[in-house]
Amino acid sequence: MTIENPADYWGDLWTAGRRYSPLTEPETELLDEHAGPGRGRLALDIGCGDGALARHLAGLGYQVTGLDCTPAAPALAEPTDGPVQYRCVNFEAPQPLPLPQRAFALITARLVFAFIKDKPAFLDRVRSLLDFGGVFWVVTPMAERLPPDRASTGITSAEEELLTRLWAHARSIDVGSLRYYALRAWGDASIEKRGC
Numbered sequence: 001m002t003i004e005n006p007a008d009y010w011g012d013l014w015t016a017g018r019r020y021s022p023l024t025e026p027e028t029e030l031l032d033e034h035a036g037p038g039r040g041r042l043a044l045d046i047g048c049g050d051g052a053l054a055r056h057l058a059g060l061g062y063q064v065t066g067l068d069c070t071p072a073a074p075a076l077a078e079p080t081d082g083p084v085q086y087r088c089v090n091f092e093a094p095q096p097l098p099l100p101q102r103a104f105a106l107i108t109a110r111l112v113f114a115f116i117k118d119k120p121a122f123l124d125r126v127r128s129l130l131d132f133g134g135v136f137w138v139v140t141p142m143a144e145r146l147p148p149d150r151a152s153t154g155i156t157s158a159e160e161e162l163l164t165r166l167w168a169h170a171r172s173i174d175v176g177s178l179r180y181y182a183l184r185a186w187g188d189a190s191i192e193k194r195g196c
């Protein structure tokens, strides 16, 4: 699905009361297993929507930034002095992202990747923001398992191949209608990230 103006597109849906598959217990158990305890490390949730995942990561002990491209995303109405810092940012914007940090131990994108216009550029940007050995956690439906009229809300097998290449480790797990990816960046997380 190609969305020309994500802020307008998603803003209209949130304003109209549209909501998305809530986090489930099997999902949070898998995520906790792959992400590990936060211990104050940095996490970034791209397309944070209602903030449920960002708040869950804060509960694991991560210092979390939640990004969404539309101010209508419910999370962006949350207090800015809470456990998660929310920012209204289009992750696909051509200019540098207004993020103070550049080495996240964990980056998540739940129900977002299928809608990204330039997926190679998106993945390059994610990799540039991950710390050595950091984890990129992606949750998405697969297009082939969706009814034809909803196929564009999932990813194709070619997009899955693009998503899962160039990582030190890539693992996928199916739970219900969703596929979860734990993608680990190259390198040793104990080495400080340089040059960013």
Ligand SMILES: C[S@@+](CC[C@H](N)C(=O)[O-])C[C@H]1O[C@@H](n2cnc3c(N)ncnc32)[C@H](O)[C@@H]1O
Binding pocket: 006, 010, 011, 020, 021, 046, 047, 048, 049, 050, 053, 067, 068, 069, 070, 073, 089, 090, 091, 092, 109, 110, 111, 112, 115
């Ligand atoms: C289907 S909703 C999923 C929301 C949330 N992650 C969840 O799991 O409930 C997709 C979200 O991604 C946001 N989004 C889409 N494209 C984006 C972009 N380029 N930059 C930042 N946020 C984006 C939308 O505004 C929307 O809130």
